[in-house]
Amino acid sequence: MSKPKQIINDPKLSVDEFIAGLLLQYPNRLQKLQNHHVVLATKPPSDKVQLLSGGGSGHEPSHAGWIGPGMLSGAICGGIFASPSVASILAGIRAAAATQTNKAGILLVVKNYTGDRLNFGMACEMANQEGILCRLVVVADDCALERTKGITGARGVAGTVLVHKIAGAAAVAGKSLNEIVSIVDQVNGLMGTLGIALDAVTIVGAETVNDRLDDKTIEIGLGIHGEAGLKQSTLLTADEMAKEMITTIRDFGRIVKEKDGKSEVVPLYERGNELCILVNNLGGTSNFEMSILANSCVKFLETEHGCKVTRVFVGAFMTSFEMHGASVTILNLSEATPEMKSFLDAPCDAPAWSTCDVWQSGEIRTSSQERPEVVVKDSEKAKISLPPVKLTNFSDVASRMALKAAATLGEHEALLTKYDLIVGDGDCGITMKRGATEVEKRINDGSIPTDHPVTMFASLADAVSDSMGGTSGVLIELMFRKMSSTLSGFDSIGVGEMSQAFQAGVDAICLYGGASVGSRTMLDALVPAASTLVQTNNLVEASSKAKHGADGTAQMKSALAGRSNYLSEETLEGTPDPGAVAVSIVFEALHGCSS
Secondary structure (H helix, E strand, O other), X not given: OOOOOOOOOOHXXXXXXXXXXXXXXXXOOEEEOOOOOEEEEOOOOOOOOEEEEEEEEOOOOOOHHHEOOOOEXXXXXXXXXXXXXXXXXXXXXXXXXHOOOOOOOEEEEXXXXXXXXXXXXXXXXXXXXXXXXXXXXXXXXEOOOOOOOOOOOOOOOOHHHHHHXXXXXXXXXXXXXXXXXXXXXXXXXXXXXXXXXXXXXXXXXOOOOOOOOOOOEEEEOOOOOOOOOXXXXXXXXXXXXXXXXXXXXXXXXXXXXXXXXXXXXXXXXXXXXXXXXXXXXXXXXXXXXXXXXXXXXXXXXXXXXXXXXEEEEEXXXXXXXXXXXXXXXXXXXXXXXXXXXXXHHOOOOOOOOOOOOOOOOOOOOOOOOOOOOOOOOHHHHOOOOOOOEXXXXXXXXXXXXXXXXXXXXXXXXXXXXXXXXXXXXXXXXXXXXXXXXXXXXXXXXXXXXXXXXXXXXXXXXXXXXXXXXXXXXXXXXXXXXXXXXXXXXXXXXXXXXXXXXXXXXXXXXXXXXXXXXXXXXXXXXXXXXXXXXXXXXXXXXXXXXXXXXXXXXXXXXXXXXXXXXXXXXXXXXXXXXXXXXXXXXXXXXXXXXXX
């Protein structure tokens, strides 16, 4: 088993060093309580209820990242995945209470783990004995374990952050301690969370990587401390993950008390309900994946379950070090009071809090809304005044030359691929062939008009844009567009103007691409060919210069641009740049066609 790679010093000092780094980022907002792993707000509200939370370290930004106006006044940091001591919790309570002028009270928000409940509970009792008004609420939003499984109950996970947000805003609004406790009880009853892990967590200082999940297995409901989850499964798509998590959360349900005192479990939400979702990064998941999962969740909730998702929070809220995975929290806003919703949306200045827009429309959304594309109609394009062409039989010659160049370039796919596998990423041949094939197709079906150079080069640019991709595709498209715009500025077009337009196109590649002759790119063939054309209007000489430039790249021992820039002299020497070779091939075909 391999040893984990982590950016740490001494594991025993990791919590101290984490707090020190956090304070360096927010020196005006956060401070540490002397002798304790307790982080406090520098300017807590003196006349309001103050919220404290905490637990084991390793779930950052929870909980110190939530300290600020509108959320917490402090966080007590335990050891790695270990509950903080009673002494530290009590010290945090005392420090917060000392800043209060009206004894509004302290609310402890605790995740449902035995150690946290016991230690925070003990500190709460001791604080009350000292005359500090203090209450404790427990968050238990995890839907991974059956309700009947033991007395421990559901674990507290990412939904805790929504409790911080709503309760914190309620405190800012001046709600009393008992009123905030009542609000938290309501929130607890309206939300559920479930996570999926692709890789298990490896804690700081571990001697080996935790490889309990192989590359084909995921775990549904894996705990934020690495505790066993609901079940294991083969790898799922984002859509399948969303369906699995959301359906489980809905069916886990919520407890509804009847008038006769009895209670029953009903689905967390029903069709037509308004929902808020929080898609939480468990630590090692890319932002790219997170947005894909968020889209899958909203799509499933709205199209399959008929709900309206009005708030979508996405980010790292409660992590488990580098665990690759995500959790989804659903909060039923249809059952929430208008006041609770206003607290969710209230301003907040905690460092880690990332707000989201509220979807106000009555329409269900299945993804992001799209603004209609601005399309220029062909009839409007035709209004551009085109200069007269002085070239004899331009349309026939242009069609023949373009088809010949495209066909010849496609025939050399294997050669270009061979070179690019050595000095690039191996896709030059297929990329050039895709562009060449598209040009052939469009010339043959008439979608590339060859009756005028301005429209022809603009259409060639469109063909390249739609087919090639990659850096080379962008550069060639750029050249064609610059040629088209340059030609449109002439009073009339002849061979000289065509040469000048080509030079302008090559100059545009230099300007925007940042390379030049000697950089070991296609410019080593393009630049001398363009210069020769401007000076002589002779395609034969230009073709010779292009080949000479391409051949010369094989002797260049370093590359200043492109993927070749990363390679050694030994790898590069003797192999020409495939882009420059492609330019040489095209010029050879044009030269042969015109002679």
